[in-house]
Structure formats: C-alpha cells, structure tokens
Amino acid sequence: MNALVFDGDDDYEVRDVPEPELEAPTDAILEVRCAVSSGTDKHLFDDPAVEEGRILGPEFVGVVHETGEAVTAVEVGDRVVPATMTHCGDCFYCERGEWANCTDGGWELGYTRDGGRAEYARIRYADENLFHVPDGLSDEEAVLAGSSLPTGWDGARRGDIDPGDTVAIVGAGAIGLCTLACADLYGPLEVVVTDLLDARLELADRMGADGTVDASETDPLEALRELNDGHGPDVVVEAGGFEETYELALRAVRPGGTVSVIAYHDDTYGTPFGDVWSKNLTVEWGYVDGIDVPKALSLVDAGRLDLDPVLGERVALTDIEGFDRLESPENPKVVIDTQR
Amino acid sequence: MNALVFDGDDDYEVRDVPEPELEAPTDAILEVRCAVSSGTDKHLFDDPAVEEGRILGPEFVGVVHETGEAVTAVEVGDRVVPATMTHCGDCFYCERGEWANCTDGGWELGYTRDGGRAEYARIRYADENLFHVPDGLSDEEAVLAGSSLPTGWDGARRGDIDPGDTVAIVGAGAIGLCTLACADLYGPLEVVVTDLLDARLELADRMGADGTVDASETDPLEALRELNDGHGPDVVVEAGGFEETYELALRAVRPGGTVSVIAYHDDTYGTPFGDVWSKNLTVEWGYVDGIDVPKALSLVDAGRLDLDPVLGERVALTDIEGFDRLESPENPKVVIDTQR
Amino acid sequence: MNALVFDGDDDYEVRDVPEPELEAPTDAILEVRCAVSSGTDKHLFDDPAVEEGRILGPEFVGVVHETGEAVTAVEVGDRVVPATMTHCGDCFYCERGEWANCTDGGWELGYTRDGGRAEYARIRYADENLFHVPDGLSDEEAVLAGSSLPTGWDGARRGDIDPGDTVAIVGAGAIGLCTLACADLYGPLEVVVTDLLDARLELADRMGADGTVDASETDPLEALRELNDGHGPDVVVEAGGFEETYELALRAVRPGGTVSVIAYHDDTYGTPFGDVWSKNLTVEWGYVDGIDVPKALSLVDAGRLDLDPVLGERVALTDIEGFDRLESPENPKVVIDTQR
C-alpha cells in the first residue's frame, strides 16, 4: 500500500509498504479515509523515537476493515476515529480515567508506531481506542476528533472556565483554534486570542473570537492584562509551545487564575516565581486524554462545534509537492486523501 | 408616593403611602425605575407572612436616592438592581457564600418587608445587596437580574451540566425560561423544555430551545425518557412547582443524573423511592443565592444572555386594570413603569 | 455443594445444590472462604425478584477456583472479594464510572442471581468485578469490602464532608457503622450517631463516634439540631431506611447542607418541602458503586479503617439454628464459615 513515511533524514517520502496485519486479538485494521497533517509535524524528525520508515500521522478517520477475535465494540464497516492516546483500559492509570498515562500506551500512533497517513492502519486495543463517527458527519468534519479537537477540549476543560469568565488563548495554531471552539462551551464572557501571525488571527476571527491581539505589533502581556477590567484573564490557555508563550501565560493571568498548558513542551523553561508565585495560580499541563471524544463528536454533529476553519486544502497522499505547497498559516491542517 | 399593595383580601390596590426612610446606617433608598410582576404572585395572598398593605415585588431596577452613612459601595445616582435574597454579609451562612440562608435576611423584599412596586424602596445592607447595572443596558434589560435571572442561573448551575449533556427543563414560566437561557452557558448538546401551555413553549422556541414537549398532548415522561439515546436527560431542572412536575423530573432523569429543583415548593410531596432510589440521583433544591449576579449582568451586556422574550407589555404602576388585562402565558413578566 | 437458600416461603434452608459452572469466557468461579449475613436480609423474602432456591448473600471472600478463557486480571488461587454491583465495564454507565447503573449488571449477587452463602460462587465479568485482598488481611477483615464497606464509603463521600464539618449518621446498623468509619477519612470536627437501639450505639462508641443520641429516649431532631453551634449538622447520612429516618435527616441538616441517603428505600415517602425547601439542600441518594474498593482495602490493611465491631460471631454455613440464635443488634453481621 502507499504510505507517507519519514525518510530517516529530514523529509517525508511516499513508499510502497506492506499492509498492516492483526497482531493481537484486540487489534483492528482500519481502511483510512482521510488524515490531516501540518508543518509543525516536522519537528518530529529530530525526535529519536521516530525511526526511519515510520508512517506518521496520529489523526485520521477510517472504516473498520478487519478485527481481532476479542474485539466486540466495533464491527467491520464501522466508520471510526482512533484515540491519539492509545490506552489499554485496565492499568493503574486507565482505571482512574487517565488514558494519556496508560502504562501500555500513550502517544504511539505516528510516533513510536505507525500512524494513519497510509491506506491502512493498525489500532491496538480497538474496543478502547475507536470512536464511532455519527452518520451525519463527513470524514473531514470528523477527522480532528481523535487528537486536535480533544486536545482543545482538554485545554478548555482544564482551564476550569466558569460562566462569565474572561479567557485568553496564547497561540492560534490548530490546537489553539480548537481550544477557542471548545472554550465557548463554558459560557465565557470573552475569549481573546493572541498570535504572531495575522493569517492565524483571521482564522480565530472566523471562529468567533471576541478579540485578537497581534503580538507582532502589540505587547501581548500589556494587552491581555487590560482584560477583565484590568485584572487580566481569569483563565489563560497556553497553546503556543515556546518559553515566551509559557511565560506570557503565567504573567498575564489574573491572581487566583488558572493556566492550562496544552501545547507540547519538551525543554526546561524558567518559571518566574519571583513575579508569579504570589498570584496563587493553578497550573494544569499535559497531553490530551481524549475521554470526551464521543461528546465532542456529538457536539460537532449538532452544529455546536464548528472546526471547519482549521482545515485547509485537500491533497492526495502521494502528492508530496502539493503537500509542501499547501503548508502555511492559513492552512493549519492540510487534509490528506489517503485513498488517492 | 404611589404603591401597589396587598389589600388584605385577595387583590392588589394602588395606595398613597409614605415614602420609605433610612432606618440603619447600612440602608439605602432607591428611586424605582421599573419593576416586574406576574400572575403567579397572587399565590402570596394566601401566605400569612404577607400582611395587608405590603408593597409587593422583589424584582426591580432603581437609582440610588439616599444612602446611610455606612454605605460605601454605591453612591447617589448609581443605577442598581437589588438582590432578592437580602443578606448581611457576616453571619455563619454569608461567610460560606450561602446568601439565601442568611440569618438576618433571606427573602424579605415584597414578602416580609416592602418591595419595589412603588416609587421608592428601602434596601437593607446596601453594600451587600445592590449590584451596578452596566451603562449599556436599558432598565428593562436589567430588571430580571435580581431574581428571575439568578434563579435560572442557579437552576442551571446546580444541575451540574457538563458540555455535551442532554438537559430537560420542566416548566416554561419566567424561571424556566431564564434557566433555558443560562443552561446554554454550560455547553449542552440539547435542551428540551416541557410545559402544558403552548404559548409558553413558543417563548421557549424563541429563546433557542432545541426541542419542546407539549405535555397537554404528549406524555412528557415518555418523551423525555427517549432523549439521550433513550437513557433520559442527564440533567432535569424542575421549574414547575407541582407534585406532578417534581415526580416527572425524578422519573425522567437518567440513572446517575442530577435533578435541580428551582421552583418554589411548600407542601409535602411524595418522593417515589420505589422507582427512583436505585437511580443514584443527585437532587439539588432551593432558593436562588444571587451570588453570580454581576457575572450574569455582564453576560446580558455582552449579548450572551437574551431574556427579552420573558418580558411582556409595559403598564403604569397605577393602571390596575391594565395589569390584570396583560396577565397571560404570553406575558410571563409584566413590566411595571413605577414612575407613572 | 452446601448452600444456604431461600425456601420460597419465609426462611432459609441448607440444600445440597450443584456447583456453579463457567457460563461465559469472562466468568470466574470462586471457592468461598466466608460470607456475612444479617437479620435484615430477610426483607428480601418478600421481594418477587428473589426466587425459591436462590442462594443469598452479596458479601463474601473467596479464592479463585476457575477462570474463563477471557479472564486476565485474576488467576486461580488469588484471594478476592466480588463487587456487589456487577458491572460490565463497557456500557453507557460503566464508561462514566457509574457501576451501579450498569445496564448488564447492578445488584444481582444474592438477589437476581446466586450469591455467596455456599461453597462456590460464579462471578460474571470477573476482570471488572473481583478485587484482590491484601495478604496482610484475614478473610474476616476483608469480608465487608465488597458491599458494606463501600456503601459506607459512598455514604460518606457523597456527603461531601469538608474538614471541620459536623456530621450526623442516622442509623447504626452495619451500613451506618461503616459510614462512621469512613466519615473519619474526611477530617470531620464531630461525628454523631443516632439509633433506637442501645446495643448499636455502643458499637458506634467502640468505633469512635464523638457522640451518640439514643432516639428511644431523646428527640433526635432536637438533639441533632443543637450540633454545630445550633445550626444543625453540615452533613447528615441517612442509613436507617425508614420514612421517619429520611425525614429526620432532611429536617436536622443545616440550611445549605448535604443529605446522603445510603439506606435502601423502596416506597414513596413524603418529602416535607414546606419545611425544608428553603434550606437549599443537596440530597444524594442511591446504591453503592464500589469504585473505591481497592483504596478501601488498602486503608483497612494500613489499619486506618477498623470494621471489627461490625462483625459478630462466627457460625457454620449449615448451622441454621446457630444463625438464628446470633441475630441481634450486637451482631450487625454474622460471619458465615462457608466451608463448614
């Protein structure tokens, strides 16, 4: 089958690889319908966990093609999205509903195991990790439901937004935009988004942001602190992923507020306690769990969550050039047609 | 001054009564701008706590006319709404944020003390009980903020609605409609309203209900139990006030769900444990607290809460006949122009 | 094998019945070590769900004797307690952690299916429903961990006890006493127990109650309302099971407090809204979930929960007379030696 794989150096390439096969009675094989990608995936090329030949892509929609004998929750022909955080359902952490901490799982799809930018993909613990797509949704409407959407959901949820709260989102990439959509489920007074890129802020506008701050022109710390009658936001979601955005979030939030760190961080960043310790903050950080994916899909189906602006143009799996061409801030997620 | 008072028998009458005066250094006198009333107020005529000559009306907007010497949070000329639940701010309950349980307060405006259907009204513990109205709001847009709106807010809040939940509201009077508006702040998948009166359900439609059940034509228990894929609503708010509506709420909610009883109940009603005990319910019941009034006013000001359909036609304080004429399901709250 | 069964009339009898067999790949067969019983079990004889010949007893300890091929979490020889609320792990409710509402389970052990007062017992969904007993515990120390202990745990947990709260427990049967032990895990200022039977109150004393109210001598409503500086208890756990105890709980709790109804109720009881509606109560009622059984077992093992006073004398499974002889308030739970 065709697959988009890491070439071991610094790029993708299309290869003809063997189709995946069932390896355990709890596995399922999906025929992939479409996947998404984005320019930021390329930072994985520097991660030693990503081996040459790895099929990338944690985020896709598929149809169940084959199931192991122990699989009971899905059947051949079901349309599904896989959870980005593979989880076994039985370990110390799964018993507590903390899927991302699963001792036999975690993020592996398109990272330590093959993902979905291919014609077929294998899913472990299929009963636990596959979610049915409502009939009313197109493949594209569902494609973010395994990863970007629940990441935004968790970013908003962990922010502990109360009705009437003022919320700021730092970073308007796919995760930040999904957080924007989900923050609205908590009845905020105002959601303001900041980013350095004008194209991203336009997307935030289209998705209903109450305000945007172009950090390339305005000091975002000053702008965010003016919110909420000058107290600063009640909740800040850090969806940027840099030391600067982490610091901005901590400094901008009002005393007693909550910072939800949902962007991926893998370095040692300074926490400026001298300035923020006395603010009595709650800080939540981490991966997506995905435990609310069925609810999120229902809300997309009901028209209460509209993620369309996050999706960019469509490109064939084998069209590497098209893929490169489409990468841009206006296209947070390029949609990959895995059957072409 | 003119005031609409209980005649001691079974009706209102307009009387010329003395203007209220400051009685404690923490008092304030308001010049009332407008008040609201509804047909259901008349059940108070049977309550022994309501004496002949009482000025009714817990729900109004006014401008501060005079303040006691200990009042610091409001000034003459400020436009304000009073909290329906008078609270002292210092007792065992106020320290816990439970205003409705205040040992020197509770519901007294228009009940055990004079209310606001008059040209002037006295407010006790003014610093605690008056909320500023944002400049952008008309008197009418703010008039429900002291009582009906926070009752609906508390009804929704105590329902503990999670994003994606299915919610049912039993009863589409002013309280039920305000609950409908506020439920939307919690990201529900679907909010369905049931009532016996078609005119009320039309108002629910106008306010954005996802569905309505006309209980005069359809068995509401059956209809509500079909929701949520046949599990029944995750949350039911009882805003009806009858034994039948209380039972409906308990029977309709799904196992493990929450029933928020926000309608006023003053009788002994049967709780059908035989049918519902094993459902492991959480039941919340009680008065409004009003602790979130400032947030509610901000959300009205931002256009996120629209209570306009709850308000009916406008009538002069002295126009008793007009008042009777306007009482109807289409007019959940008649607006009283207290300066005419 | 020997089993203690319902004779179809109004008593138990010992019968020689076939040993249970595996019926599904997720089943396990336990060799029962010991079970417990109490006089109140006899109310089940009137319940049409309990058929003639039913082996009673939801509460026992056993050793895994045989497992279905799909069972992975326990092995032959493991010492375990079964969850009273059988749950499948995969349904709408199990996904939400609401085991008691499982659509393919709920209370069935010793009720709608055979229980554990026998030499062997079959457990459905063994991976979900069996909990390992720590080595340091005797069979008797673990025997309440499947039902009475988690019921008391849930009774206390649902009461939402904050450190420093005043707690009252209505009813000092096995459930009430287990609630007493568990309430202490929430840092209460004072836990007071009321019952009609002096022998029960002596057990409460032995288990560390800070006070007891003998309702046969003192008006319990008056006595409980004097607690908490005259405000009444912050939390009342109803562990009695009668309309009188339900009413007592509602009337005694302070305004704004929480009533946790953990006793079994199967009738329609009057809820005196006229007296308690304005108290703004939270009421939680329902079955045990059992989700915290592993934690509860750890705390027993660590000596932080001591349930010894709940257990009465030991009797052989076949000694029906001894069993009747031991039933008494001093013996909330008679321990049944299932291998004699």
Place this chain on the structure above:
Amino acid sequence: MNALVFDGDDDYEVRDVPEPELEAPTDAILEVRCAVSSGTDKHLFDDPAVEEGRILGPEFVGVVHETGEAVTAVEVGDRVVPATMTHCGDCFYCERGEWANCTDGGWELGYTRDGGRAEYARIRYADENLFHVPDGLSDEEAVLAGSSLPTGWDGARRGDIDPGDTVAIVGAGAIGLCTLACADLYGPLEVVVTDLLDARLELADRMGADGTVDASETDPLEALRELNDGHGPDVVVEAGGFEETYELALRAVRPGGTVSVIAYHDDTYGTPFGDVWSKNLTVEWGYVDGIDVPKALSLVDAGRLDLDPVLGERVALTDIEGFDRLESPENPKVVIDTQR
C-alpha cells in the same frame, strides 16, 4: 512599648517605640499575648519592602484592646488571632474568597506594616481579619492559627488529597509539619516526609508521619518514586522553597498527580518540561488564604490537630540573646512572650 524591630542592617534589636493607634474606624488594637519566630525570618532583612525599624512578626495571639467605631465583630477583651493575609472583604478578589489577592491587603503584617513582636499591634479591617480563639485553647495552642497552620491547611487542601492517596511532603520546617498535620484530615493511606535535617524528621515522626526520607543519606527522588507501588506519590506538597525541592516535587509525583507548592519562592526556577510535561500534572502554588482558620481552630480545640511539636522553647521579647540561642532545627518556631 517594647518591640523587636529590624535594625536596618542585618539583625533585630529591642526598641522602645510608640504604641500603635487607631487610624481608621475599621481598625483594632491588640494587646499581644505571644508571638512566634524562626530563623528563616532573617531572609526578610534582604527584602527592600522591609524598612529599618519595622516590627516583624505576622504570627501572634492577642486580646482586643481598642476598636474603631465601625468594628462590630470583635469586642474589647476578646482573644483573637489575626489573619496573616490582611483583606478588605469587598474587592474583586475578596468577593471571590481569594483573600491573599486582596487589592488593599495581602501580606503586610510584619512585612510592609508593623507586626506582632511587640506589646501592642494594629490590625486593619478588624471585622474581616480577626478570628476568635476558643476558650479551651492556650495562647500557644492558638498562636500558629493565623499563618503556619492555615498555610499547611492550604498546602494539603490544594493537593486535592483523596482518601487512600499516598502523599509526600518535601521539607519539614514549620510549614511542612503543619501540612503533615492537615494532610491527615483527608484520609491518606500514607504520608511520607523528606528533609535534609535529622532533627526535623524526628519532629515529623512525633507528628505521625508514616515514613521519613533523610535526603542527606538517601536519594529522595528514588525513595519517593518507590511509593504507591512504584508509581510515585499521588500528591506532593513542596514545602522546601528551593529549586531542588521544586524539581524534586515535580519529578517524584506520579503521572496525573498534583503538586501543591506552598513554600515561598521568589526566583526564576527551571521547570523541567522535558521530563514532566507528559505527566499531565496539576500544579497549585501560592500564599495561604486563611479562609478556613475558624475550622482549623475548632479542630485544634477538638484535639484533631496537634501542632505542639512545631513550637519550641519560650523566650522573653526583650531577650535577644535567648532568641538567637534557641534557633535550631529542633525549634521550628520559637515562642516569644511579648509581655516580658
């Protein structure tokens, strides 16, 4: 009057200073009964907010000596402890119960304003900031209730300890020891304390720690990670105040756990996201609020909180030499007799 003041250089000295006077109608003057101090107070000498001549000491017990005319909650002769976090009761933050963030208060006693190591002390907003001491308590039993005890209480509370959780406390100074006492109110399975000083760990032993780790001999990270069946503690309270202890807390806690940072931090510390981001942590940090002081005092009065080991020997206010002599790990808090 005599007062122990900062000499402007690097030490304390005893001075004869004017008695404080009422400056606002909401003030009260206390006759100080006793105060506490500790060696670590001396780090304040480097803080520019602490001026020459400042009377240090946020933590003391006194008797009300004089009250402003607006004070109603305390009377002359009442024995009280002041809240360390002065709060006005009316600002944006006080309305939310966030006293430590008060815009007209915060930590000022013995910091930006005179504290209690003197014969008399002035308290602002006396109605808000004074708590009555139960009659049954000695001055010494109550002296920690304004600051160290509620800091430990908040440290435990923010850790969100569930019954059965494994807790680690990093640092066994006065704050860590108070946290140890308060952690027990949440029903933990096990509370383990680590410190570098053997004398401190002995105090932790005396206060009921389930285990101690001497970090001068054993790698504390390794030792803490072995807890909880090798998952690491569910909750870690950072009561040390160094970059090393902050890092230890983050690295030791189990995935999905909570870190409560209660020690004072005023520098920029590295947060090792590379190692801990994927653990999905909740981190709470900040000052004490003190909102639960009345409950804490009640629990001390009831014998449920015993802080005696935290208190060291007693010294006269004027005995500077004795004061220096007593500073030691065995004496976390030296008790100062302010009337000698």
